[in-house]
Amino acid sequence: MNEDVMRPVVEELESIVGSENVSSSKIIRLSYSEDASPFHARIPGLIVRPTETLEVSQILRLANEYLVPVVPAGGRSGICGACLPRVPNAIVLDLTRMDNIVEIDEDSQTVTVQAGLRWAELIYKLSKLGYKVGFRGPFGGNAGTVGGSLSSNSVGCGSAKWGSSGDSVVSLEVVLPTGEILRTGSGWNPLAKKFARYATFNDLTGLFIGDHGILGVKTEATLKIYPLPEGKVFGDFGFNSIEAASKAMYEIQKKKLAEELVLMADRHTVSSYAPQLAEKYPEVESVLAVIIEEASEEIAEAKKKLLEKIVREHGGFFIGTFFSRLHWSEMFNVVQPLFEEGYWYNTCHLRPITMFPELIRKAHEIFKKHGVDKNPEITWVASGLGIDRCHCTGWITLFLKNPEKKHILEKVWSDLRKVIIETGGVPYWTGLLWEEYVLPRVHYGFFDLLKKIKRTLDPNNILHPLVFGL
C-alpha cells in the first residue's frame, strides 16, 4: 500500500473510531486474511473496528472520497469465504465490537441487536429474560454474528421450524455504500416501532439479506422473539434406507412438527458420528434426530405422537435420544470435533427433501470414481437439515487428512459442486465456494438487475468489490 496515499485516510479514520481501532500493522492485517473457509483473501490494507452506526456511515463516506474499497466482516466463521477481500488493500470493517442488544420490545416481541452480536451470546442474554429467537444461528454460531448470517443467507439451528436467518428479521438498519442510513420494514416511519417487515412499501429488507455485504453494511437487525418453551421432546430414529428417511423427513416437515431436524444421510456418516450406534444397528443406513419445542408439554407430547406415527409408517424405529439431545445441548459445538479428520471442504446448499436421495447416490458415484471410498486420507460426512417447510440443506463435507492428497480432494469437491447445481440444488451462501459454479448459470435478467441495483447503490463500487463478479 502506498503510505503517502493512505496517511490522510488513516488519520481521518482515527478521528472517527479512535487510533486504537485502526490498524495497518502487517500481522494484524494478515490475521484477517483468512476465515473458516479454505480460501485466502487479498491482504487487507487496514482493519477498522467501529462501534456505532454513525461511525460506519462516516467510514463509508470517507471510503468514497478516497475510493478505497471496504469489506464488512463479522465473526469470520463462515465457510464460503464471504468476508474475504478480493481486491488488495481494502479496509476490513471488523464489526464484532458492535455487539450490543439495543432494545427488547416486549409489546412487539422483538429484539433489536447490533449486527456484530454473536448468536450464542444473544441466546444467552435472551434466555436470562425468558426468551428465545426462532432461527438460533448457523452451526458456527459461537463466533458467527447476526449481521454475517443475514448477509450470507445462513441456515442452521432452529431452521426446521423457523426457516433461514432472513425469515426471522422484522427490520434492518443498513448503512448504504455511500454512507446514508436506512431503516427497513415499519422502521421507515421514525414514529413507529420496528414490528412489521411487510408494511406500506415493498420489502426492502430482502434486498440486503443474502447480499454478501455488497449493497450495504448491516448495523442493526430487529428479530422476532418467543417465550422459552415449556415442552421439549427429543428423538433419534433409525432407517434402513436414505429414501425412507427422506420420506419421513418430508412428512415431518409438511406437518411442521420439529423445531430442528437433522439427517445423518449415509452409513458412512452414521459410523463417523456414532461408531457404537452403527455397530449396534448394522441395518441402519440413515438417522433422523428430531427436536420438538412447544409452548406446553401437552402440545409437545401431541406432536411427539404424530412424529412417532410418521416414523413407523416409513419403517423407522426409535434408537434413543442421545444425538438429538447432544445436538441441542451442545448447540454450535457439533462441527468442531470433526476438524480432527483434517481440513474441511464444504458443499453447503439447499434442495427439496425429495431430491436428497439423488444427491447421496450421485455423491457415492463420485466417491467411487475418484477412489475416495477406499482412500482413508480423505473422508466425508453427508448430512442434511430440515429448512422451513419441505426443503433441506445438502451438506457433504470432505475432510482432507493428508494435504498431499489435495489434488484428489479438489477433483471430488469440484465434481460434487457441479452435480449439486446440475441436479437443481441452490447454494444458500455463495462466496468463493460457489461463484465459479453459480455465475455461469445465472439467468441474464436476474444478473442484470442485480448489477443495476449495485451500480445505483454503490456508484464507486466501494463495497466488497468483485463479489458475484461485480
Next chain:
Amino acid sequence: MAKVEFSNVKKFENFLYLCGKCGDCSLAVKIATSKSPLSHPCAVKNVLGYEAYDARGRLIILKNLLSDKLEVNEEVLDWAYTCTTCGACRETCLAVEGGIDTPSIMEALRRDLVSQGFRFEKHLSILENIKNLDNPYGEPKEERLSFLGEELSNIPEKADIVYFIGCTSSYRTKEIALAAIKFLKQFKKEFAVLRDETCCGSILLRYGYVNEAKEQAERLVKKLNEMNVKTVIFTCPGCYRTFKKDYPEILGRDLGFETLHLVEFLDTYLKDKNIVFEAKNDEIVTYHDPCHLGRHLDVYEAPRNIIKRIKDIKLIEMETIKNFAHCCGAGGGVKSTFPDLALKVARNRIDEALEVNASILLSACPFCKLNLKQAADNGLKVLDIAEFLVETQVHEVVEVAPKTVEVVEISPGKRLMDYLNGHVEIFKGLRVGCKFNYEIVDWKTQEPKLKFYVMVLESGERPKIKISMGAADNPDVTIIISEPAAEKLVKCEERSEYAEAFGNFFNEPTEEEFIDVILHRSTKELMRMGYGEFAREAGLI
C-alpha cells in the same frame, strides 16, 4: 532481517493445519448453549481487540511465518510476547483432543526467536538478575528471607516437607508467605524453608530461555534430592507449574518428590477433620482461578472447598470460572513485558468480580494478586486465600470434638453413592483416569442435594474406583439424576438392569424421574476414554 529457523514451532505444524478457524477461541459464549462458564475466552484479545491476538489469528500468522510470507521484525517480536499463555483458548477448542495447544506453540516460537538472537532488552536484565541475584526483581539475594525476621530461626533447614516460597512472595507479597508458614506450623507439620532458595526459572521458560531455566532446575532439584525431601509445597502456582510440569520435561526425569500447592495441602489435611474457620464479617467473596493452578494443573476444587469451610462467607462464582476462567493478565511474561496490557486485562477480571457484588476477590497466586490488586482501584479487596484465612478468621482454628452419632435418614444421593461403591462392574470399560461428577437433584427445584464424583483407578471387569464427595477437578462428564430416579437405580441388581433403567430415565424422562448428562469433552474423546460401552448398553447411543 535474517531468516529464522522455526524448528520448535515446526513440531506443532500439524496443529496449524487442523485449526478449523471457527473463531471460538475468542468469540464464543457457551453459557446458555452448552452450560459452560465460558465467555470470550481470550483475555488478551478482549483488550487488544484485533484477531492477531487470539489463537485463530496467531495460528494464521504462524503459518505466514513458516511459509516466509512474513519475516520476523520488531512487530512480530512484540506480538510473540503478548500472549499470557493462559490456555483458555485451548480449553475452548474442540478441534483436537485436549484442544490446539496455542500457548505451547507460542512458547515454541519464543524459543525459536531467543535462540536466534531476537531478544527484548527488558528480558535480558531479568535474565541477569536471576543469574546474579537469584531473583528476577533485582533485589539483593541476601535479603530473600529477611521478611521472616526471627521467625526464620524457628523453621528447620531440613525436613521431609519444604515450603518453596518463590521470588514474588519473598520480595513482593511477603504476607502470603507469612500466612502459609502460619498454617503449616498450626497444623503441626514439620517443614523447612531453603536457606539458599533461588528463582525456579518459570519466567525464563515463559520468555523462551530454556537452557538458562534448565540450569535453575538442575540446581534446585539436586539440592532437594540431596536433602531427601519428600514433598515441596508452593504458594506460587508459577513455581508449582514449573516444578510439576516443566522440570520433568526439561530434565528428562522424575523429580523424586511430590509437589503440592498450599490449597491442596490444606484441603487434604482438613478433609477428615472438624475444623471450622470463623470470619470477622459476613462477606461475599469470589474466587479467581490462577491459570497455572487451574488450567495448567487442574486444581479447581481445593481452593473452593477451603473457602466453603469459612463460616459466614458466601462464595459467589463469577461468570467465567474454573477451566474457562479469564486470565488476570500477568502470566506468560506479559506483566514484565507489557505492564499496561496486563493491567487492562486485570481490570476486566475485576469487573467480573464486581458484577457478582463480591467485596473480596480471592486467589491462590501471588502474581495474580499483585496484578488484580493494582487493577482494583474501586474498593474491591484482593487477597490470597492463605492471607484471607489469617486476616478474617482471627479466632483460633477450633478443633471440634467429633459429634455424637445422630440418627439421620440416608438421602437417595448417599444411597446411590454406596450402591455404586458396591457395584463397580457398572464402570467396566472405562480407562484409568476417567473422572465424572454426579449431581443428585431435587426433582421439583432441580437444585443439587448431593454432589460426588467417581475416579477410575484401575480398569477391568471390576474396576477399582474412588468415590469422593464434591466435584472433580476437570471432569469428563456430569451426570444429573433426580432423587426419585436415584431411588430406583439403587434397586437394580446387576449392571444390565442398571444400564437399562439409566437409559430409560435419560431417553424417556418424566417430571420426577430423569437423568441428564453434561459432556465436558467431545463425544469422540469420550468414546476413546471408554464411555461408549455403558452408553451403548444403556441405549444412549
